[in-house]
Amino acid sequence: MELCLKVIPNRSKYAQIKRCYCEKGHDGRCEEFPYLKHLAHHFKQVANKIKRDATKTTGAAWKSENAGPNRIDRWVMLLSDEELEQYGIKMMALKQTVVAKLREKAASYEDCMAVAAKLTWIVYQMLDAPEAPENIKKHLEACFGKFQAGATKCIVCKMPLSFRSFSQAKRGRAKIETAHMNPRIHNANNVGFAHRECNIAQGDKTLDEFYTWIAQILERVQSSTS
Amino acid sequence: MELCLKVIPNRSKYAQIKRCYCEKGHDGRCEEFPYLKHLAHHFKQVANKIKRDATKTTGAAWKSENAGPNRIDRWVMLLSDEELEQYGIKMMALKQTVVAKLREKAASYEDCMAVAAKLTWIVYQMLDAPEAPENIKKHLEACFGKFQAGATKCIVCKMPLSFRSFSQAKRGRAKIETAHMNPRIHNANNVGFAHRECNIAQGDKTLDEFYTWIAQILERVQSSTS
Ligand SMILES: [Zn+2]
Ligand SMILES: [Zn+2]
Ligand SMILES: [Zn+2]
Ligand SMILES: [Zn+2]
Numbered sequence: 001m002e003l004c005l006k007v008i009p010n011r012s013k014y015a016q017i018k019r020c021y022c023e024k025g026h027d028g029r030c031e032e033f034p035y036l037k038h039l040a041h042h043f044k045q046v047a048n049k050i051k052r053d054a055t056k057t058t059g060a061a062w063k064s065e066n067a068g069p070n071r072i073d074r075w076v077m078l079l080s081d082e083e084l085e086q087y088g089i090k091m092m093a094l095k096q097t098v099v100a101k102l103r104e105k106a107a108s109y110e111d112c113m114a115v116a117a118k119l120t121w122i123v124y125q126m127l128d129a130p131e132a133p134e135n136i137k138k139h140l141e142a143c144f145g146k147f148q149a150g151a152t153k154c155i156v157c158k159m160p161l162s163f164r165s166f167s168q169a170k171r172g173r174a175k176i177e178t179a180h181m182n183p184r185i186h187n188a189n190n191v192g193f194a195h196r197e198c199n200i201a202q203g204d205k206t207l208d209e210f211y212t213w214i215a216q217i218l219e220r221v222q223s224s225t226s
Numbered sequence: 227m228e229l230c231l232k233v234i235p236n237r238s239k240y241a242q243i244k245r246c247y248c249e250k251g252h253d254g255r256c257e258e259f260p261y262l263k264h265l266a267h268h269f270k271q272v273a274n275k276i277k278r279d280a281t282k283t284t285g286a287a288w289k290s291e292n293a294g295p296n297r298i299d300r301w302v303m304l305l306s307d308e309e310l311e312q313y314g315i316k317m318m319a320l321k322q323t324v325v326a327k328l329r330e331k332a333a334s335y336e337d338c339m340a341v342a343a344k345l346t347w348i349v350y351q352m353l354d355a356p357e358a359p360e361n362i363k364k365h366l367e368a369c370f371g372k373f374q375a376g377a378t379k380c381i382v383c384k385m386p387l388s389f390r391s392f393s394q395a396k397r398g399r400a401k402i403e404t405a406h407m408n409p410r411i412h413n414a415n416n417v418g419f420a421h422r423e424c425n426i427a428q429g430d431k432t433l434d435e436f437y438t439w440i441a442q443i444l445e446r447v448q449s450s451t452s
Binding site for chain 2: 153156157158159197198200201203211213214215216217218220221224
């Protein structure tokens with residue numbers, strides 16, 4: 001699908017260009033997330049989660065003492081230390097481990113926007129997901145292919161995921177999270193959803209590394225008990 | 227081995243009885259952790275870790291907003307809400323999830339002391355571990371059996387663990403952690419060490435549950451790719 005991509009005026013303090021992701025030649029005003037309108041109206045929490053996970057670094061790990069900037073646009077982390085200093089972000093003042101984590105989450109604006117659309121496409125294919133309005137379905141299917149109802153699985157454990165999990169929590173944490181087949185790459189081909197426990201178990205391994213790792217664990221367990 | 231178990235006067239604000247864990251009829255003054263003397267002298271960090279992990283609840287999870295008491299003696303968590311209130315700990319004021327985590331870490335003083343001794347016994351059997359002085363070796367072997375040099379493995383992944391891992395960190399976190407075969411039981415039969423990543427992957431599952439879980443993941447991955 002050809003996109004409008006006109007620049008949308010915005011007041012981001014990082015002088016970020018934002019673009020319109022409606023179909024080229026669309027009616028009405030330009031919008032960054034046209035395909036999220038339906039979810040934003042009926043399931044605001046889910047729409048906000050998609051936007052946030054697609055575009056922001058996570059913050060939890062440095063909420064404590066060595067706090068770096070909490071939840072920042074991923075593309076801002078593509079800027080150099082010098083450029084960031086102009087925006088009041090002093091990378092040199094942060095712990096090296098925090099810097100590494102922030103830099104690892106860096107992604108271009110274009111990749112982040114593609115991730116948001118891909119996650120929305122995935123959400124609509126969850127068990128118990130609401131039905132997408134025809135125009136949104138058409139838009140997302142033009143980008144990523146036909147919807148298969150209920151086809152969405154946890155990218156780690158391959159169990160079907162239910163849309164209801166978005167409103168379920170375990171010990172105060174959401175039950176499903178945005179996840180990456182390779183945790184160091186944030187683009188549309190590499191994202192999906194996973195159970196929180198699966199995402200945590202995967203850690204900073206790629207999925208391939210994770211499966212190899214657990215297969216080796218099971219081999220050692222078997223040989224140590226036999 | 228018969229232990230002295232005389233009460234050691236102490237100034238714990240929770241009116242806790244502390245006891246001597248030297249051999250019965252020992253010379254010199256009574257001590258809680260006689261078998262830790264050698265590590266405390268040469269590897270203070272390791273000795274402190276053993277004491278702390280054996281006797282204290284962990285704090286990381288509630289360091290943030292809903293802060294409960296940070297690192298508290300595990301046996302204090304056996305007291306009722308009313309008793310705790312007398313010590314200025316208001317369990318009712320904490321989030322339910324925090325209370326659950328704290329209560330889950332509860333263990334008797336006796337179990338905690340046995341855990342400390344067991345962990346010390348395990349440490350001396352790590353690869354590259356220092357040699358235990360004869361009296362300490364004798365004490366620990368009387369409690370838990372003969373040392374096997376280099377026999378200590380990660381309780382999760384069954385890879386040999388090196389004493390050097392105690393001074394290694396990954397992203398600012400220690401590489402090995404005290405771990406539990408069943409995360410809800412804190413006693414000498416149920417503890418060991420694990421790689422941080424292994425401990426995290428195990429999460430709140432028992433080891434048996436964890437192995438079953440990862441075996442099922444691998445089955446689903448194989449059937450979804452074949
Ligand atoms: Zn437009
Ligand atoms: Zn899963
Ligand atoms: Zn004594
Ligand atoms: Zn391990």
